[in-house]
Amino acid sequence: MTLPSLKNIKFTNFYIKLNTFSLFMIFLSIMIIFFKGLNLGVDFKGGTLIEIRAENSSISIAEIRQSLIKMELGNVNVKKFGKENDYLVKIDLSNTNDPNFIQSINNKLSSDLGSAVNFRRVENVGPKVSNELLKDGLLAIVLALAAMLFYIWIRFEWQFSLAAIAAIIHDVIITVGMFSFLSYEVNLSIVAAVLTIVGYSMNDTVVIFDRIRENLKKYTKIDISEISNISTNQTLSRTLITSVTTLLALFSIYLFGGAILKGFSFAMIIGVIVGTYSSIFVATPILNYTKVNSKTVLKEENNKTA
Amino acid sequence: MLYFSKLKLITIYSTIIFLSFFSIINFINTKESSFLSKSINLGLDLQGGSYLLLEVDSIPIINQNLQQKILNLRKFLKKNKIKYENLNLNNQTINFQLKDSSQEEFEELFLNKKNNVNPYFVKYKSYEFIHSIKNKNVKIEYSKYGLIELKILSLDQSLEIVRRRIDEVGTNEPTIIKRGNDRILIELPGLEDPNRIKKLLGRTANLTFRLVSETEGVFGSELLSFEKNDDKLNISKRIILSGENLINAQPKLDNQSNQAVVSFTFDRVGSKKFAKATSKNVGRRVAIILDNKIISAPVVREAILSGQGQISGDFTFQSATDLALMLRSGALPAPLKIIEERTVGPDLGEDSIKAGTISLAIGFLLVIIYMLYKYRKLGIIADLSLIINLTLLIGLLTIFEATLTLPGIAGIILTVGMAVDANVLIFERIKEEMLTENSNIHAFDNGYKRAQSAVLDANITTLISAIILFFLGSGPVKGFAVTLGLGILTTLFSAYFFGRHLSSLYIMKNKDRKIKI
Secondary structure (H helix, E strand, C coil): CCCCCCCCCCHHHHHHHHHHHHHHHHHHHHHHHHHHCCEECHHHHCEEEEEEEECCCCCCHHHHHHHHHCCCCCCEEEEECCCCCEEEEEECCCCCCCCCHHHHHHHHHHHHHCCCEEEEEEEEECHHHHHHHHHHHHHHHHHHHHHHHHHHHHHCCHHHHHHHHHHHHHHHHHHHHHHHHHCCEECHHHHHHHHHHHHHHHHHHHHHHHHHHHHHHHCCCCCHHHHHHHHHHHHHHHHHHHHHHHHHHHHHHHHHCCHHHHHHHHHHHHHHHHHHHHHHHHHHHHHHHCCCCHHHHHHHHHHHHC | CCCCCHHHHHHHHHHHHHHHHHHHHCCCCCCCCCCCCCCCEECHHHHCEEEEEEEECHHHHHHHHHHHHHHHHHHHHHHCCCCEEEEEEECCEEEEEECCCCHHHHHHHHCCCCCCCCCEECCCCEECEEEEEECCEEEEEECHHHHHHHHHHHHHHHHHHHHHHHHHHCCCCCEEEEECCCEEEEEEECCCCCHHHHHHHCCCCCEEEEEECCCCCCCCEEEEEECCCCCEEEEEEEEEEEHHHEEEEEEEECCCCCCEEEEEEECHHHHHHHHHHHHHCCCCEEEEEECCEEEECCECCCCCCCCEEEEEEEECHHHHHHHHHHHHHCCCCCCEEEEEEEEECHHHHHHHHHHHHHHHHHHHHHHHHHHHHHHHHHHHHHHHHHHHHHHHHHHHHHHCCCEECHHHHHHHHHHHHHHHHHHHHHHHHHHHHHHHCCCHHHHHHHHHHHHHHHHHHHHHHHHHHHHHHHHHCCCHHHHHHHHHHHHHHHHHHHHHHHHHHHHHHHHHHCCCCCCCC
16 A cells, blocks of 8 residues: 655664664663763862863963972863863862952963953852752653643554653763763753753654544554655655754864853754654654554544543 | 735734834934834843842841840740750750640740730731650741741842842942842843952941950950950950941041041930940050951050041051942841852953854845845735834834843844744745646635644743743853743734735735746
């Protein structure tokens, strides 16, 4: 039987292989996060972050580090940031309550480097606040997942809800794993990125689910695996076009949006790619495994009209 | 789906015109201020400035209040003829031992709702204190609500003092608000160096005038050290006068020594008290004490009747100015701790605006070109919808006078990327419908109708994320939630009203021609 569809790819043929791959990636990500840990920024770990612009172009990272280490500020981390002569300094110590703390660092650096340094940005977060921010961040992600679970549960059957949440968790774990692997800094904006990824991945999944439900109602005799193929094919060009436009916007932020938005846009780029993949190859297969059929969705219909 | 009533069209287009107007006035510099001159506020990360989060250190306040409470408790117990011993204060807990009276006797008095040492808060259904008695050992400490009440009170006082101090410095449009029970959030736009403000807020500025005791170790005196060095003096605990009695304080250059000093004037009560104290103690030293450090301890040469005086220490003109400012604005009830500080320099803010604008422009162009490439003529509809979408979004941000942050700009760019999704869903659906439908009009109509549930679902999920982020995110991230959330609303509007109308115009014109999507 031929159905009106523009493309005809047998997605179901890849399910087993790609699911194994996904499970492996999740396992790998968890291992990396567990053993390597996350590079938490001052938002979540407390401490001081200073973005420095040096007026003298001949200074080196080593010089800055040397000068800071002499001040006994705990762990010191210096790296280039954005343009030439711009550096990002992270210090374990926060000393938020000492009004002279930042000034004294500036004086010391200026005298050691033999040129004025300009503090373009200072973020100084005490331990109490960083703990709260971390808690709030995790709470936000958990709440978002719960809200999505609830929304899909209302709109669809539980199998769909389970599948969508599995896909989102897949995306979040792999994105966070990537950050751990690359030692990229995790700060408040990364939490924002993760939440947006949750929304985006859900969005992508829901569009396919919507079509699967529609097709299950329309073709009651056709098996779910065939329905999955048809529905994925029918929505495929939408899935790809939207991913492309979103990625175009994100790459534009990544390349031209300045150093501060780099981490955020990077997380989003990973998330959008993984999210697009997961709606086709994680969420939809789970509907197959849970043996969704036309009765599942028609029962729902009856319940609603009853 | 393709039919629009006149009323609907008028509503749609007047909304667009209305919001576009507010969108455009952002880019026109109008000096006049009228109700129309709304504009998007730039967040601290874009215009530069300082964000400070302060926490009231409540331990000293609790101790202070408990000290006072002990005095009241003594009176209370005496009045009610309850004998006790070993009354002391330890770790914010009052302890004592009942002697003859029974536990019940004490409790009956202490839990009487009309007693004056342990008030009952009707609104919390709780007493100010909780107590426990074991073997006649009584422990009294603040109850949860007693503590909340105390914190709220001291937070209100602190907020007032903080506001006065910052206003005196004269920074432009500071935001000073309470956060929770014991925190104050301060935003100082345009401030490059928060150091001075931090110093001004870092002191309680509790000024007292007390006599220096001649003999050491006398009961009722304490050893205090000087501010400038470690020298110590024995100071009487009796306070002659405190900063509350000051009505003015100004920095001044002393004519003789050419040093910066702070000159002050007492109020009437203060003048009288000071005159009395100085006339009685000619030849003795009066210590001027700020936050438990001696600033100076001059000898009283003659009675000071004028109610005026000056404080000299090792001041620079700046530090004298700051001290005078703190004295004028009054003492904080408790020390404030800065627990979070974020400062962005103005040049970084400018760079961020530039980078944000450039990436927005590039992202926008790329998406527009891609849609034209993918959908040709329908691409024009999608692109026009996108332009209207962006205009509406900026208009909404302007009307709400929302704060635009760097992540907020990222949210706008992301909206551009994701907004076309609504049109993509619809166009793809129309494309499918055309495979089975012969009539273009039906195909378009069905396309809009059948894509609707997917479009809604897809946008609501992102909206959920944005709402959660708005309530749990802080600072710049909140700005992201705002633009992302409003972006979804404008997206739905521009795709389902504006875009659909354009489509209907297009399809009416080409109803019989073969349309290729």
